[in-house]
Amino acid sequence: MKLEPVIGLEIHVQLKTKSKMFCGCSNRGEFEAPNATICPVCTGQPGVLPVINKEAIKMGVLASLALNCKINEHSKFDRKHYFYPDLPKGYQISQFDLPVGEKGFLEIDVPTKEGIRTARVGITRLHMEEDAAKNTHSDDKTATLVDYNRGGTPLAEIVSEPDIKSPQEAKIFLQELRKIMRYLGVSDADMEKGQLRCDANISMREYVEGAAPDENWAIQLNPKTEIKNINSFRAVERALEYEIARQTKHWEETGSPNTVQATRGWDDTKGVTTEQRTKEGSSDYRYFPEPDLPPMELVEIRDKQKEMLPELPRARKYRFMDQYGFSMADAEILTDDPYKAEYTERALSELVSWLLSLPEIEGTETEIWDNYGEKMAKLYSGWFINKLGGIMAQNAIDIRILKITPENFAEFITLVYENKISGPNALKLLELMIGAGGDPSQLLDEHDLGAMKEDKDEMDKIIEKVINEHQVAVSDYKAGKQTAIMFLIGQVMKESKGKANPETAKEMLIEKLEK
Template identity: 40%
Template sequence: MADATAPYRIKGEIGEYEVVIGLEVHAQVVSNAKLFSSAATAFGAEPNTQVALVDAAMPGMLPVPNRECIRQAVRTGMALEAQINRWSRFDRKNYFYADLPQGYQISQLYHPLVGEGEVEVLLDPADETSTKAIGIERIHVEQDAGKLMHDQHPTSSYVDLNRAGVALMEIVSRPDMRSPSEAGAYLRKLRSILRYVGSCDGNMEEGSMRADVNVSVRKVGAELGTRTETKNVNSVRFVMAVVEHEAKRQVELIEGGGTVVQETRLFDPDKGVTRTLRSKEDAHDYRYFPDPDLLPLELDDAFLEECRASLPELPDAKRKRYESHGIPPYNASVLTAEVETARWFDALLEKGVEPKAAANWVASELFGALNRLGKSIEESPVSPEQAAELLALVGDGTISGSLAKQVFEIMLESGQGAAAIVEERGLKQTSDTGAIDAAVDTVLAANADKVAEYKSGKEALFGFFVGQVMKAMAGKANPKLVNEALRAKLG
């Protein structure tokens, strides 16, 4: 397994290169209406059924900012510990495309809503020291374009404007990443934070979060090279694949005597390669100017205080809280990676279970079962309350760990509570020392040869004896008392 913290280098014939990566993440804002109209934003509606007059660029229609979209962007900036600009302004980005009815996109180039911040990523979940801060340059709010549909007619493309005008946050990173794994860790962490905040659902398959991947290569320690931008990459795995392919392509081009051209590229996930889309435009090509239909945004203290007060406990703070309860760093990272998992685990902790034992059970037993069933934690057949009941029975000695596995499987199938299952099926653990001693004697007598081997130094056989005693007692014996009885009788 590759070391995620080791420098990522590409060896060429005439030198060693490093890759420089920056991401522009487009995150669709969670809101019931679009950025400048009251049209709905639900995914999957019939084409052109969620389009207001403003979205279709009908003459005389004026945009009106959606307060909730601005609020969500500010909350996101605060979660990233970024500068919130009390004064910001919308600009028009002019270009022609068939799915852009206005002939321009309302965005924020010169005065964005959110300024500099950072995301701290953990490169190795098992090592708390393997952190790296990735800078955020800005977050600006803009409207999305529509969508061209090329598979509806043999010779024509259709236009769906349902997405036109939907609010996006464009989160622009600094070029601080130096490997595919760092880019992946950054995107996963950013997605996690957005989902905790509730400002974006992070559904990359549906396009509500996608990344433009900027990649350049240079000799180690040299000046920055020419970058390419690969547009609209919609998964963490694909972002990492783009970085790896594009870095190698650029090195091969340079070493072959060619020149890297600043351009926009597309990723082909089936072939794992990028290809040219168009030459890269600069800001002046879009003829940006302040939008004359929109006043600047001015945020007051009350609005900012309300935004900050609405923030939940974020992943890093939650992870540190879990670790303070004795939960190992790796388990704490796994439990806080997805907001639904963290909510489920918090509900379990609220029932008073021992945190470390609960974390181990969730990471091994629950995740294993959900993976086998093909279910998410939100679809878990076992609720936090039921899990707490099961763990309490183990904690007070009513059932052993092995019996708990049996009970859990029955819970998954039947939906019954653990206590009811144990009572109905007579699965209570026994601490009857007389019965345990009798079972130990029977096992030792039946395995005299192994007893001799054990006493001659083959101590690994102790586990065999424990297993045989537990089997003889149908798994109901108290494991601690079995161990004590065996040690006493084996001398």
């Protein structure tokens, strides 16, 4: 019997408003002492009334539109009842039957053996609610400390349809969702800081051989297991992989799927899920309309937020591929972050202008980029992603505080493109620019990093010296060891203080060695 997983996700996104969802307390409590950003409203004191944060609603509507949701013109808040120490009122203000947005979808690109497959995952709803406080348990398990700074933080809860077909798809879906939230500016969506939290729902069912995918996907679902305590993209994938194996084993041993909905917690250290409790249903929460808040009319907000929608990451990725000639892998990295994508746009605009200004290059902008753009795009992505990105990661430098402007980085790329600087010295120049910023051409002259002028006599002297001083490598090359040539090129670069053109050095070495 062949089984297949049925996966859906519930994602909580912390919105980065200035104040909390229903009171005027700062929404920056994570940077303050415990219980410093609280008031009678967010701690549930008697006799106080909540007030809706309009900015949070705007963000929720914008996120719903980005997820292709239908915006409910009439929406309202509801009380969701449950008892827990982090919920001082004994209920959470959430939304039940009239969420801000519903019936949307998100398309993602899933790698397969055959190439890239586009998967469409339905979005059941996006609703607004307040976050709970934060519990911290003592090491000896004898006490629990409660910090109410987080209580009342605006949340957008996004619920997917059970359309996800693998742990890999679940991870990609979550990563794409994070990109969208960042592009919209509604959340930093950092999982490590709890700004993006995910619960995964999974069940198994029998795969019907020969059924069309849509037909098979419509088969009755079995009771699901909800997995909590997932705090990274990798953990989402690992937790689902473990749960697939566990539920498959249960089915094979008992001859039937799970019969009761349950909640399990993910233990990232042990790599297992453990049972926590039987899963609640909506009736357990005793929802009813929030009497202290008026219903919301969202038509005006919806229409205004439609005009605020930016180009979203997936669309930008495909535009980068079509317009600039980047590979999908490079375009994925360059558009992963809105600031990185904007940096690239500005740098490439400079590079296009530079190409157009060259007297020896003729044609329209499109023709010129068609002829020279692929080389320029490869050069840019290689230096930006691998070299600059590596140095930034090593030194924990965010692109928003990078001292190299997009215009200066574009000029740096032109120096490499025209062979005015060799690879090793280009890396030195890049490190200088990261440290101090500034004009790359000026730094090139100040630190004498420019490539050697085409002086054949000078290169001949260097080549002869290297050959005479490294006879073992010369013998190795003549014996058929091609790697020896790389050693000799390295010695030429060393003798020239990094100024020689490696390609020229290779050609001259081979010419002399094969005489």
